[in-house]
Structures are given as structure tokens and as C-alpha cells.
Amino acid sequence: MGDVLIGIVATAVTAPLLAWYIVYIITVKVTKKKKYSIRLATDLSTLFFILSVHFICVELFQRSYLWIIFILMLIIAVAFTVLHWKTKEDISIRKVMKGAWRFNFLVFSTGYVLLLLIGLAHRIATV
Template structure:
């Protein structure tokens, strides 16, 4: 197995590691912690989405890729409507940034919930045997 494959598998399995790695690299280069958090969050969103997909796949042996995509699209539609309703116009840059960052929050929370659920369910399976 190549180092690249190992690295990708690690950051998808442990997206917090990928987030932290991106944060450290950016903060060392810019010395700006606030921008580094945003940068790491923006770039690790896809890692959290992939992690949620793979955790669901492992827990329930079902591919729910369409559900993950549907959640992201639903967030996009709601944000677009709210943005239009509040401002009366659609500012694409702000809209895309807001959608992407909200996706990060949602998938970060889903990741934590699914990891917790997976640990507890596997613990109960282990203790029941």
C-alpha cells in the first residue's frame, strides 16, 4: 500500500486529524489562527462528508450516498431560499460560503454522533457475546 493511499484512508477515517493537519499547516504559514480555522473547516468538509458516508456504510451495511447528497442539496436549497428571502437578491459568493460552512457544521456533528453511536453499539455487541 502506498503512502498516499494510507494518508487518504487516514484522513477520511479520522477527519479531525485532517482538519488539525490543515489548521497547523495554515497557521504556521500565516500566523492567523482565525483564518486558519476557517481554511481547515472549508477544506475538511469533504472529509467529514466521506467519513459520515463510510461510518453509515460500516454500521448498517448500506450505501446511503444518495442520502448524504440529498442532505447537502437540501441544505443548499434552504440556504438559497433564506438568503433570497432576507436580502431580496442572491449574492453567490456569500451564499456558497455559507452553504459550505453549514455543511461542515452538520457533517461534523453527524460524524461525532455516528462515532459515538458506533462505539456504544459495538461495545454492547461485544459485552453481549
């Protein structure tokens, strides 16, 4: 059972788009709500995109940039807090965290695609 779980997590980190799609399909089948399913799939797969970006960076550059990833996530959280405070004048932690987390999805899914293309170009250039 442990090997199966490890395989599932490894696949989700390696192919986070697949993880997003699987969560989306399961949630749509269970709830019949497409908007809710997209949001839940986004929220759950954000962690997989973050881990994928980290591992692709390690593979491409032979260095861990995890500290930069954490700093970037912190900057995004601070920016969302300030923006929320400026517009609403009252900070709702739940809304700020949800907004920052979903923005992290956009940042890291874009980073994943860009790093995937860079890795592909690098691999083609070395062959």
C-alpha cells in the first residue's frame, strides 16, 4: 500500500497537470459543480506545481532554489495582504490566503510550463 501511495505522489509531482485533471474529474463526478471542481482542483494541485518547479530546477541547474520559492511565496502573501488592506481597509485572513494561494497556482503553473520548455530545449540541444 505504501508503494502505491508513493507512486501516486511521485506521479502528481512529476505531472501536476495530470493531478489537476484527475482531481477535477473526480470532483465533477461527485459534486456535479464545475466551478467548485475547478477551484478545488486548483487549490489541491498548487502544492504539486510548487514541488514540480523545485525538482525541475534541481534537475536543470543542479542546485536547489527552494529558498527562492519560499521567499516568492512570502512576497506574494505580503502583496495580497497589502492590496486587500488598501481596498477593503479590513483584512480577512481567509480571503487573503485563498487569493495568495490561487495566485501561487498561476505563478507556479506558468513556471512549470516555462521550465518544462527550457528543459526540453536543453535536452534537444545536448543531443
